[in-house]
Amino acid sequence: MKKQTSRLTIIALAVALNIVLGNLALFLRLPIYLDTVGTILAATLLGPVAGIITGLCSAIFTGVTSDLFSLYFAPVQLCVGLMAGILLHNKRTAWSLPLKALLVTLPGTLVASLITVLLFGGITSSGSSMLVQVLHGLGLNQTLSVFLVQIGTDYLDKFLAISIVISAIKALPRYRQIVS
Template sequence: MKRAGTVKITVTAFCVAINIVGAYLALILRLPIYLDSVGTILNAAVLGPVYGMITACLSSVFSGITSDVYALYFMPDGMITGLIAGLLFRTKWFQKWRLPFGVLFLAVPGTIISSCIAAYLFGGVTSSGSSMLVQVLHHIGLNMVVSVFVVQMLTDYADRLVSVVIARTVQSHLGSRFTALLKGKKPNGAL
């Protein structure tokens, strides 16, 4: 196997681990954000949309088997996040004043998918800390689907914003030799 292929597999495995640890921390701390897409967005930024989608799938399977069965059901949300993040990182949507709009473009498709999953499959109650907010909105008179969508939009946006900022920071600190290696070029000197 070429060295670039080995590095891509290693980076993907590292990003899967970031997702799993982030999701586990959010789960045990009952945070209103998920932290399960930091690795997905980072891998999409560094290696592209396909690798972002692969990271989301592997993370969902591993988390679903080991700690949170709900993660399996939300795999489509992670995949669309990886795809869109990879495409948006190729543009300028995550730079300067465009960042809030880029995050919005990233969050909305996944929010639609995850809201439908949470509302129709689970009645708005999942393992995340945001389920409490859904129940509050539902008890004050909002429809369950609307309650889930409002809460998902707020929490997904915050989660994606944190994830994109972390991914941009890490990406900006990658060395030119490492970046050249990922592109299949021969780096000058040792990593």
């Protein structure tokens, strides 16, 4: 029972972290999102299923309360939770942080690019839409244009999120007692 309570507490904390950091990034108009730090934290500590649950709960809560568009992009949170859980939980791979960040980023960026093109015609509220239109105007496919622009900000976002999570876990060496 204590283990289940600890897991639910970590997931709830991770959801709150996603919501607070995501809204902070929106408010400050940062070129990154910070809305997956909690998803990556839960996935790293508890595995892919916890990452997926955290991401889905975060997207639903944010979509209902403050940013409707996060509902459309919920599949991105699912991709991030899955990939972070696979690559970071129990440190199954010895790959470098930049490579792990890239592998966590790529599936979500592909999904986000498809959502942006199919549902929003390649235009979003971010300032990067202008660059997407320039690339598209130069003859690139619109999906590829969105993907190329988005991969930069997504990679930076996930690299920073993974760095924060790894640093936090290293600062709390007794976390294994909580989740075990």
